[in-house]
Amino acid sequence: MSKQILKELSDLVNAQVITDETAEKIKSYYSGQVSHSTNRLFIVFGILGALLVGMGIVLIIAHNWDILPKVVKLATGLLPLLIGQTIAGVLIFKKSDNRTFREATGAFLFAAVAISISIVSQVYNIEGSLGNFLLVWTSLTLPIVYVLRSSMASLLYISGITWYACEVSYFSYPHGHAWWYWLLLILILPFYYLEFLKDGNKNNFFYFHSWLLALSLTVCLGVFADNHGELIMIAYMGLFSAFVIVSELPTFNTGRVISNAFLVIGSLGVIISLLILSFDFYWSEVIDSKNLTEGIEFAVSIITTLIASVLLFIHLRGKSLTEINSKSFAFIVFIALFSIGLSAPTMAQLLTNVVILVFAVNTIRNGAQRNHLGILNYGLLIITALILCRFFDTDFSFVVRGLLFISVGIGFFATNFYMVRRRKRQA
Amino acid sequence: MKTVALPLFVVMCFAQWLIPGKMIYDSETVIVEGTTYKFKTQPIDPSDPFRGKYITLNFEANSIVTAQNAHWESGEDVFITFTTDSAGFAKASGVFRERPDTESFLKTSVNYYNTYENFEVFFNIPFDRFYLEESKASQAEQLYWQAQSDTLQVAYGLVTIGKGQAVLTDVMINDKSVINIINELNADKD
Numbered sequence: 001m002s003k004q005i006l007k008e009l010s011d012l013v014n015a016q017v018i019t020d021e022t023a024e025k026i027k028s029y030y031s032g033q034v035s036h037s038t039n040r041l042f043i044v045f046g047i048l049g050a051l052l053v054g055m056g057i058v059l060i061i062a063h064n065w066d067i068l069p070k071v072v073k074l075a076t077g078l079l080p081l082l083i084g085q086t087i088a089g090v091l092i093f094k095k096s097d098n099r100t101f102r103e104a105t106g107a108f109l110f111a112a113v114a115i116s117i118s119i120v121s122q123v124y125n126i127e128g129s130l131g132n133f134l135l136v137w138t139s140l141t142l143p144i145v146y147v148l149r150s151s152m153a154s155l156l157y158i159s160g161i162t163w164y165a166c167e168v169s170y171f172s173y174p175h176g177h178a179w180w181y182w183l184l185l186i187l188i189l190p191f192y193y194l195e196f197l198k199d200g201n202k203n204n205f206f207y208f209h210s211w212l213l214a215l216s217l218t219v220c221l222g223v224f225a226d227n228h229g230e231l232i233m234i235a236y237m238g239l240f241s242a243f244v245i246v247s248e249l250p251t252f253n254t255g256r257v258i259s260n261a262f263l264v265i266g267s268l269g270v271i272i273s274l275l276i277l278s279f280d281f282y283w284s285e286v287i288d289s290k291n292l293t294e295g296i297e298f299a300v301s302i303i304t305t306l307i308a309s310v311l312l313f314i315h316l317r318g319k320s321l322t323e324i325n326s327k328s329f330a331f332i333v334f335i336a337l338f339s340i341g342l343s344a345p346t347m348a349q350l351l352t353n354v355v356i357l358v359f360a361v362n363t364i365r366n367g368a369q370r371n372h373l374g375i376l377n378y379g380l381l382i383i384t385a386l387i388l389c390r391f392f393d394t395d396f397s398f399v400v401r402g403l404l405f406i407s408v409g410i411g412f413f414a415t416n417f418y419m420v421r422r423r424k425r426q427a
Numbered sequence: 428m429k430t431v432a433l434p435l436f437v438v439m440c441f442a443q444w445l446i447p448g449k450m451i452y453d454s455e456t457v458i459v460e461g462t463t464y465k466f467k468t469q470p471i472d473p474s475d476p477f478r479g480k481y482i483t484l485n486f487e488a489n490s491i492v493t494a495q496n497a498h499w500e501s502g503e504d505v506f507i508t509f510t511t512d513s514a515g516f517a518k519a520s521g522v523f524r525e526r527p528d529t530e531s532f533l534k535t536s537v538n539y540y541n542t543y544e545n546f547e548v549f550f551n552i553p554f555d556r557f558y559l560e561e562s563k564a565s566q567a568e569q570l571y572w573q574a575q576s577d578t579l580q581v582a583y584g585l586v587t588i589g590k591g592q593a594v595l596t597d598v599m600i601n602d603k604s605v606i607n608i609i610n611e612l613n614a615d616k617d
Contacts, residue, residue, distance in 0.1 A: 062480075066560040066606055078447060085440050092436050116447045122558045124454035125481075125595040136446060143439035147432050174502070 006030060039099070040204075046104035047152045054080070054111025061119055070123055077119025084109035088148055106150025110157070113140045131172060134164035135180055142184070145191050151205035154191055155212055161185060162216040169223035178223055185216070197251050207254070211261040214243060218265055224300045230285045231297035233273060234331070234338060238304030240269035241331040245311040248325060257374060263325075270330040271359065271382055275389055277337075278352045283345035286338065305331055326362040356386050364415070371426075373419055380412050457589035458596065462531040464509055464517035465583040466552075468598070481558045484584050484598065489538070490549040491519035499540040499548050507533045507550055509588065516583060522548050526591075534591035554586055554595040563609045 009023045018026075061077055068076070087105045096102070114137050121128055138160040145154045165178035192213070196206040221239055225232040243266025246252050254260045276282065292298055308331045315324060333355055341348030360382035367376025387404050468484040491507070499505070499522075508529050510520040521527065538549040585597045598605045 063561045066563065066610075074451065081443060081447075085443070089436065089440075092432050113443055116443070117450070120447045120450040120454075124450070125554060125557050126450065126454065127553050127556045140439075140443050140446060143435050143442070147436045147439055 042100045043103050046100040047107050050104040050106075050108035051111065054108050054115070057115055058111065058118070061115055061122070073123050074119060077122075078116050080108070080112035081116045084112040088144070092147065102148045102150050103152045106144050106148045106153030107156065109144050109148075110141050110153050113137055129172065131164060131168040131176070131178075134160060134167060138164060138184060139180075142187055145188065149191075149195065151195065151209070154188060154195075155205075155208055157188060158185075158209070158212045158216055161188075162212075162219060165220045165223055169220075178220070181220055181223070185220075200251070202254060207259045207261065210252070210259075211265075214261045214265040218269060221300070221304075224296050226295060226297065228289060228292055228295035228297045230282065230289055231292055231295065231301050233277065233282070234301040234335060235297065235304045236269065236273055237331040237334040238301065238308040240266045240273065241328055242266070242304065242308040242311050243269065244325050244327045244330070245308065245315050248315065248328070267325070267327050270327045271356070271385075274330070274334075274352055274356050274359070275385055277334075278349065278356060278386070278389055280345070280349055283341050283349045286341040286348070287343075287345045289342075305335070325366075326359055330359075353386065353390070356382060360386065368415070368419065371419065371423065373416065376415060376419060377412070380408065380415065383411075384408050453592055454594050457592045457594045458587050461587040461589035461592075461594070462509075463585060463587045463596075464511065465515060465599075466586050467516045467581070467583045480561050480563075481556045482598070484555045484557060484595075486552050486555065486584065488516070488518050489552055490541075490547050491522050493522060493546045493548060496542060496546050499537045501537055501539050503537045505535060505537055505548070505550055506591070507535060509533070517586070519550075522550070531588040532591065533588055533593050554584070554593045557584065557595055557598045557605075559606070563606065 006027065009018075009026060012018045013020055013023050057080055084105060087101070088109060090096075091098070091101055091105060117133065117137060120126065121133075138157055141153060141157055141160070144150060145157055161181050161184045164184075165181035168176045168178040168181075192209055195201065196203075196209065217239060218236075221235055222232065224235065243262040245266075247260050247263035247266060252260070252262055257263060312328055315328065337348050337351055337355070340351065360379045363379030363382060364376055365379075367373070367379055387401075387408060391401055466484075467487045488509070503524075506523040506525070506527055507519050508521040508523075508527055509517045509531070512518050523532075526532070533553075535550050535553055538551050541547040541549065582598070582600050584595050585599060587594050587596055600608060
């Protein structure tokens with residue numbers, strides 16, 4: 001893009017659209033940007049290099065060289081840790097602000113810690129569970145994030161604690177509760193605040209952090225599902241609603257849908273959850289449920305609901321109801337549905353369908369108002385998904401279902417056609 | 428953040444060396460001070476993403492019959508003491524809820540409690556992995572299966588047990604280290 005503009009500068013000056021002075025200013029502006037992008041490239045390759053070297057050492061160590069004596073094996077395995085710490089030490093003593101070195105060292109040290117624990121386990125045939133290994137590894141790597149101010153180490157750390165929670169609570173049998181995950185997650189949040197939110201630093205690392213944090217929370221909230229699994233849906237609705245609210249706060253709002261992880265995951269989470277809940281299997285579980293307040297799921301539901309409520313309250317202070325994304329209220333609506341479902345499951349199921357329809361219509365209206373084809377089509381997709389779900393569990397005749405699909409198809413075509421024409425007219 | 432970077436860095440380095448250091452110290456203490464037993468075994472051959480190839484050993488001495496029903500729960504922490512049978516292989520001699528006052532014992536957890544025919548406590552064995560050089564793991568496995576099908580061959584793990592911890596130091600077939608057998612086989616091929 002910049003190259004194209006630079007090429008046309010002389011033409012623009014000749015045509016007296018811009019002055020020589022303006023052309024020079026534009027040139028100097030883009031030359032400054034070139035060095036910026038080169039720097040970014042260095043960071044990417046630095047991190048990639050460090051990670052590849054780290055993983056390479058892991059694989060070489062994993063070969064387990066029989067010919068080497070125990071001491072040599074241990075020394076070789078611990079050497080990367082020493083190298084990583086030495087480089088980190090030099091960077092700290094010199095108070096270096098070199099981003100490439102900080103990120104690459106952070107990534108390398110992250111791998112070196114895993115190598116050091118692995119080599120000792122290998123030499124002494126220490127079995128240990130993968131969950132425990134991940135817990136120790138990630139705990140030892142947390143200081144790297146703060147000491148080196150390494151965003152890459154932070155991203156690896158978040159991935160590591162998520163893996164730990166999944167390993168302990170989902171992948172291993174008997175399942176355990178990954179309580180440490182929550183503490184470890186809280187411990188990384190100050191970095192997220194200091195590095196990105198405090199100064200409104202919305203760079204690529206901010207987007208990756210937001211995506212990883214939102215995904216990690218979404219995946220790991222399910223670890224609380226135990227004997228009262230049906231209650232966890234209230235917790236999820238609270239979480240997704242909180243995501244949608246957060247995505248609209250100026251601190252998190254990125255101006256683009258794809259880079260706003262909280263909006264994408266929150267909105268999709270609300271809709272997908274509601275679509276799942278529009279089937280009868282969930283509501284038949286709800287009516288059979290007893291002693292709901294006794295499980296951990298109840299406490300978790302209360303906490304997420306409280307968080308979403310506080311966020312909504314803060315958000316509502318500055319805006320009117322109509323300005324707020326309707327999915328921000330999903331948690332309140334769902335609590336009402338759940339309460340109805342405890343005595344009248346069929347009614348709750350029917351109302352869930354209505355709620356999805358209302359969200360879809362609202363999304364379409366929002367897309368039309370903002371002249372945003374993506375949002376508009378998202379609303380239409382919600383309706384299509386709802387009809388698809390009903391395709392499987394209703395007694396509607398094929399003719400009725402066919403007519404419904406045709407109607408939605410025409411709706412897709414008509415609304416898009418209308419929007420494109422409106423855009424042309426405005427242009 | 429810069430003011431705390433240096434002290435935090437020192438703490439970080441200390442902690443990152445403390446964990447592997449303690450693992451080495453504990454294992455070496457067990458090897459030097461513990462009692463060595465022979466645990467009869469059968470193997471399988473999986474792989475670990477971080478530590479490489481290993482053979483999993485299926486030890487026979489993984490349970491103990493108790494005289495009376497003590498209601499052992501799965502996952503409950505237990506302390507096991509061992510002795511040797513007439514053939515010289517390890518067998519569990521006692522199961523305790525409290526730390527026994529003996530020279531060597533293993534701290535582990537109850538796998539399950541069988542009360543069907545008699546009161547038998549099955550416990551988890553925390554030393555059932557033996558790491559081998561990548562190329563040798565499957566050869567070792569084959570040797571093991573041969574040893575299992577050949578009733579004249581005996582496979583066992585050499586385990587040193589200290590006060591709670593245990594270290595698997597070698598795996599033997601007919602009193603010969605599995606690594607040496609593989610090395611000899613490879614030398615013959617060459």
